[in-house]
Amino acid sequence: MNKIETIEQFEQLLTREPRVFFLKHSLTCPISAHAYREMDRFLREHPREKGYFLAVQESRELSNYIARKFGIQHESPQAFLFINQRPVWYDSHYQITADTLAKI
Known part of the structure; x- marks a missing residue:
């Protein structure tokens, strides 16, 4: 997974990638x-999928931006699937598994 740290990087990512998985990750949880680990496993098993993450403690501004922009309450961990710049799926905590991601 590639790390995204800024709002600008995130917006460029959504513009560039029509389908992308994204994880809000806490470094201490x-x-x-x-x-x-589950998202990383999913991405290794599905090499055509794109995956990115932010570290909440290091990119709080971006984390809050995503919550505000899409009207989705922040949770950590929290995974998203963006298609054409819009979140079409999101979930958090133990619902983030390789098997769940593979079914989306």
């Missing part, structure tokens, strides 16, 4: 570490 064991549940978030589990979600990160």
